[in-house]
Amino acid sequence: MSAETIAGEAGEPIHNIEPALPFEDSRRLTGPNLYFVDSGAVLETLGLRGTDPIAIEGWRRGVKRMRAQLEWPSAALTVRLHPGGAALAMVAPVDLLYAATELNEWAWLAALSEAVLHAPGHPAAWDEISALRTLQAMCADEAKPRLRALIDAAAARGLPVLADDEALTLGLGCGGRTWPLSDLPKPFDIDWTELHAVPTALITGSNGKTTTVRLLAAMLRAHGDCTGHSCTDGVFVDGTQIASGDYSGPGGARAVLRDSRVQAAVLETARGGLLRRGLALTRADVACVTNISVDHFGEYGIHSLEDLADAKLTVARALGPDGVLVLNADDPVLAARGPAFAANIAWFALDDDHPALCAQRAAGGATCGVRDGVLRLRAGASIVNLGSVSNMPLAAGGEASYNIANAAAASLLAQALNVPPLTIAAVLARFGDDPADNPGRLQRWSFGGLRILLDYAHNPDGLRGLLRVARAGECQRLGLLLGQAGNREDTDIRALARTAAEAAPDRVVLKDIEGYIRGRAVGEVAELLGEELRACGLPAERLQVHLPEVGAVRELLAWARPGDVLVLPVHALSARAEAIALLEALRAAGWQAGQMLPC
Numbered sequence: 001m002s003a004e005t006i007a008g009e010a011g012e013p014i015h016n017i018e019p020a021l022p023f024e025d026s027r028r029l030t031g032p033n034l035y036f037v038d039s040g041a042v043l044e045t046l047g048l049r050g051t052d053p054i055a056i057e058g059w060r061r062g063v064k065r066m067r068a069q070l071e072w073p074s075a076a077l078t079v080r081l082h083p084g085g086a087a088l089a090m091v092a093p094v095d096l097l098y099a100a101t102e103l104n105e106w107a108w109l110a111a112l113s114e115a116v117l118h119a120p121g122h123p124a125a126w127d128e129i130s131a132l133r134t135l136q137a138m139c140a141d142e143a144k145p146r147l148r149a150l151i152d153a154a155a156a157r158g159l160p161v162l163a164d165d166e167a168l169t170l171g172l173g174c175g176g177r178t179w180p181l182s183d184l185p186k187p188f189d190i191d192w193t194e195l196h197a198v199p200t201a202l203i204t205g206s207n208g209k210t211t212t213v214r215l216l217a218a219m220l221r222a223h224g225d226c227t228g229h230s231c232t233d234g235v236f237v238d239g240t241q242i243a244s245g246d247y248s249g250p251g252g253a254r255a256v257l258r259d260s261r262v263q264a265a266v267l268e269t270a271r272g273g274l275l276r277r278g279l280a281l282t283r284a285d286v287a288c289v290t291n292i293s294v295d296h297f298g299e300y301g302i303h304s305l306e307d308l309a310d311a312k313l314t315v316a317r318a319l320g321p322d323g324v325l326v327l328n329a330d331d332p333v334l335a336a337r338g339p340a341f342a343a344n345i346a347w348f349a350l351d352d353d354h355p356a357l358c359a360q361r362a363a364g365g366a367t368c369g370v371r372d373g374v375l376r377l378r379a380g381a382s383i384v385n386l387g388s389v390s391n392m393p394l395a396a397g398g399e400a401s402y403n404i405a406n407a408a409a410a411s412l413l414a415q416a417l418n419v420p421p422l423t424i425a426a427v428l429a430r431f432g433d434d435p436a437d438n439p440g441r442l443q444r445w446s447f448g449g450l451r452i453l454l455d456y457a458h459n460p461d462g463l464r465g466l467l468r469v470a471r472a473g474e475c476q477r478l479g480l481l482l483g484q485a486g487n488r489e490d491t492d493i494r495a496l497a498r499t500a501a502e503a504a505p506d507r508v509v510l511k512d513i514e515g516y517i518r519g520r521a522v523g524e525v526a527e528l529l530g531e532e533l534r535a536c537g538l539p540a541e542r543l544q545v546h547l548p549e550v551g552a553v554r555e556l557l558a559w560a561r562p563g564d565v566l567v568l569p570v571h572a573l574s575a576r577a578e579a580i581a582l583l584e585a586l587r588a589a590g591w592q593a594g595q596m597l598p599c
Contacts (some may be wrong), residue, residue: 449562
């Protein structure tokens with residue numbers, strides 16, 4: 001009866017759950033997660049019954065009783081209440097996680113049967129004797145004692161591991177070795193002296209993750225390390241793409257860390273993977289949360305900025321005693337909640353005199369911020385000027401303040417990974433000159449009398465920053481492409497439209513995002529956006545609906561006239577590649593705004 005979630009790297013979960021079951025989701029947690037640092041299982045309850053204190057206490061008793069009968073170690077149980085129900089999480093042996101999901105479901109259904117349905121033996125719940133026999137059989141089939149022995153042996157040596165349903169890796173990158181689970185060696189057959197970790201960074205946040213990942217990877221490559229990185233665009237080793245697609249989850253991390261060429265790793269760590277499975281690895285050297293913004297509310301019990309911050313701060317659970325957590329002091333939620341997750345924090349902000357940065361420096365800690373237009377990296381008594389932000393290509397003449405923040409975050413991460421300041425400064429002085437440095441993130445064209453900005457902005461804060469850059473220069477008229485993923489709540493979709501309306505665009509083309517409709521009807525998101533734009537006072541004649549993304553780009557180009565600025569948030573990877581190819585072809589052909597577009 002397990003409701004184990006099946007999900008791709010970027011895809012929405014598919015739940016194998018009967019509608020009558022009183023829980024929404026039940027899944028394995030394969031690494032450090034929102035609830036604890038160990039592996040385990042979590043069940044998401046539903047509605048009022050899902051928060052019944054008598055039922056939750058019954059679940060606790062049931063889990064403890066069944067774990068004792070299965071001779072599992074006593075370990076943490078975590079209950080996280082939220083407006084939609086509760087998350088019931090339990091630590092479990094790493095090689096028995098499917099059985100753990102079944103145990104969790106039985107304990108909850110049995111507790112509901114007693115506490116809520118007032119009907120012992122309700123058909124939704126197994127009787128305890130039958131449940132125990134079933135779980136014992138599952139454990140016998142699933143158990144991998146050699147896997148557990150190898151993980152314990154690695155932990156005793158301070159060695160990181162990667163494990164999934166197919167393979168086990170001891171060590172990382174050039175210091176790692178991988179075996180199929182069906183052919184694991186005995187601990188004493190391994191030459192442990194050949195295995196080691198590589199410098200590893202985890203980067204998460206609502207906005208700026210991919211840019212910060214790419215920038216830090218460029219700094220590490222400039223330092224001479226063969227660097228692997230994973231992000232929403234794919235997996236890259238030493239600057240060469242080896243896989244395409246959204247690899248910002250655990251699968252992307254494993255792909256990088258199992259490549260024997262990799263001497264340093266930078267891993268984009270998205271919210272979805274953190275909540276579905278937890279972290280792929282148990283130890284990292286540095287971690288960063290760029291910022292927290294309204295996004296993805298309503299999924300996996302996340303209903304507030306504080307909830308989202310706690311989920312993203314999961315990356316700190318992988319840090320060892322000497323690990324560094326890099327945080328944004330300009331983000332009030334991170335400033336308030338971050339210190340509870342790590343002792344060694346490095347703070348960045350747009351103002352080098354931010355009170356949190358001043359306090360950090362007074363305590364001998366590292367900071368990065370802007371003073372008199374110069375980005376300054378400071379650690380203890382050391383002060384390094386990394387260059388004028390107005391001269392950094394990534395900062396768009398100093399107007400892209402969010403990219404200045406990304407540069408500050410990457411600089412602190414690089415410093416913690418022993419990249420020399422001169423190397424950091426050199427990369428900041430050139431990164432963004434080449435469109436290949438940061439594709440799809442604040443890519444800019446000037447041709448045919450137009451300024452064009454292509455970006456991934458996908459929530460109100462990201463779009464607001466992008467529109468601020470667009471309005472900073474000469475602008476006769478502003479054209480905007482606007483869409484949103486279907487798994488956002490209606491309130492979030494409307495908030496994105498209100499942000500767009502603040503910029504008073506002269507034309508908005510409303511689109512769908514191919515592959516991201518996620519449970520909505522075709523055109524439903526565009527309809528919600530248009531409704532909210534009109535409610536904000538934008539005249540109906542300024543709005544146009546063209547659902548395919550590349551077609552929507554063409555519609556804006558056909559509308560444009562010399563002096564206009566076009567803002568193109570393009571999200572689907574294939575659509576973005578096609579849109580970039582179109583823009584490059586138009587530039588090369590000398591196309592002018594107002595001319596007919598080639599077919």
